[in-house]
Amino acid sequence: MSDLLYDAAVTDRDVAVRLRVDEGETVALLGPNGAGKSTVLGVIAGLVPSSTGQVSVGGRDLAGVPPHLREVALLAQEPLLFPHLTAADNVAFGPRSRGVGRHEARAAAHAWLERVGVAALAHRRPHQLSGGQAQRVAIARALAAEPRLLLLDEPMAALDVDVAPALRHLLRTVLADRTAIVVTHDALDALLLADRVVVVEAGRVVEEGPTADVLRRPRSAFAARIAGLNLVAGRWDGEVVTQGGIAVRGLPSEDPPGPGEQAVAVFSPASVSVFREPPGGSPRNALPATVTEIEPLGDRFRVRAVAGGASQPVPLQAEVTAAAVAELGLVPGDLVNLIVKATEVSIHGALRPTWGPRGTDTVGP
Numbered sequence: 001m002s003d004l005l006y007d008a009a010v011t012d013r014d015v016a017v018r019l020r021v022d023e024g025e026t027v028a029l030l031g032p033n034g035a036g037k038s039t040v041l042g043v044i045a046g047l048v049p050s051s052t053g054q055v056s057v058g059g060r061d062l063a064g065v066p067p068h069l070r071e072v073a074l075l076a077q078e079p080l081l082f083p084h085l086t087a088a089d090n091v092a093f094g095p096r097s098r099g100v101g102r103h104e105a106r107a108a109a110h111a112w113l114e115r116v117g118v119a120a121l122a123h124r125r126p127h128q129l130s131g132g133q134a135q136r137v138a139i140a141r142a143l144a145a146e147p148r149l150l151l152l153d154e155p156m157a158a159l160d161v162d163v164a165p166a167l168r169h170l171l172r173t174v175l176a177d178r179t180a181i182v183v184t185h186d187a188l189d190a191l192l193l194a195d196r197v198v199v200v201e202a203g204r205v206v207e208e209g210p211t212a213d214v215l216r217r218p219r220s221a222f223a224a225r226i227a228g229l230n231l232v233a234g235r236w237d238g239e240v241v242t243q244g245g246i247a248v249r250g251l252p253s254e255d256p257p258g259p260g261e262q263a264v265a266v267f268s269p270a271s272v273s274v275f276r277e278p279p280g281g282s283p284r285n286a287l288p289a290t291v292t293e294i295e296p297l298g299d300r301f302r303v304r305a306v307a308g309g310a311s312q313p314v315p316l317q318a319e320v321t322a323a324a325v326a327e328l329g330l331v332p333g334d335l336v337n338l339i340v341k342a343t344e345v346s347i348h349g350a351l352r353p354t355w356g357p358r359g360t361d362t363v364g365p
């Protein structure tokens with residue numbers, strides 16, 4: 001069932017977008033600067049007036065509904081906490097404004113702070129928190145309001161790279177069963193947080209689809225710039241093993257899969273080289289595959305190939321120099337070995353329901 005139906009235009013910004021988010025689904029909104037992503041979130045949250053169209057959440061038309069009555073919470077890049085309130089009071093603010101009693105609101109605030117890992121900081125004010133801690137408090141505050149729809153506007157953009165992985169892990173857990181839209185410039189965020197991707201360019205939707213499909217075979221210029229990743233899904237057994245028996249070693253991320261659990265190996269085509277023969281005794285991954293397509297990509301070539309045979313195909317791609325293509329004399333149909341170092345492969349536990357439950361080799365719907 002659809003939870004958000006959005007079909008609205010903001011004429012003076014030339015942003016006209018149609019968007020649907022189903023109950024429990026997380027959609028990543030991708031696009032270049034100025035594409036209109038924040039405008040869409042602003043319209044949903046009631047902060048930017050739309051010129052025409054309609055927005056409904058849970059079947060309720062939001063026309064004329066003030067922001068605080070929309071059951072929508074917006075988490076911005078900057079935590080935007082109330083500076084004069086403690087972390088706990090910031091989080092209790094939502095329940096309090098819904099009429100929840102002081103005692104109960106405090107208890108709820110502490111439970112949320114606990115859940116996001118900063119219960120020990122409940123009495124601090126925002127200026128006594130690091131960027132990552134403040135963003136955790138902001139997540140707790142957004143969730144404590146019990147929104148029907150959660151909007152996240154590049155929630156990790158303002159954070160140091162070393163705190164982003166832990167926060168991404170937290171968001172994965174938080175978003176697993178929630179209706180949400182996350183604006184991001186990061187392919188990995190889209191992959192790990194979202195079921196579906198909608199790409200906006202110059203105020204219009206140019207592409208949408210299941211995250212893994214869009215990232216693997218992007219059709220819009222923007223998606224192509226951030227994506228084109230190799231994704232191999234399977235069972236975790238010290239390496240990711242597909243149903244077809246392909247095994248990929250790599251570095252487990254902050255979300256390591258448990259033994260026997262579903263996992264996904266992610267690596268860039270640029271880290272893959274193509275050989276006719278497998279290099280003997282090498283610690284690298286060597287994936288036998290059949291070349292399906294060779295396309296020019298600026299001064300390089302993208303070699304598309306399929307590993308795992310016809311019954312369990314795993315599409316893969318390598319980005320190689322023109323010299324390498326010429327030297328190997330590559331043509332579609334050739335049998336090759338795709339070589340990638342384990343250190344270039346990141347391994348993630350497959351939490352999202354779109355990954356794995358059907359036991360498929362490839363990531364997809």
Ligand SMILES: Nc1ncnc2c1ncn2[C@@H]1O[C@H](COP(=O)(O)OP(=O)(O)OP(=O)(O)O)[C@@H](O)[C@H]1O
Binds near residue numbers: 034
């Ligand atoms: N407050 C505003 N008043 C008028 N026009 C605005 C305002 N904010 C943004 N715009 C314009 O609306 C269009 C969409 O901007 P928006 O901020 O929604 O894009 P975005 O995709 O969120 O970009 P970014 O990735 O840079 O945050 C742009 O042309 C922008 O210049």
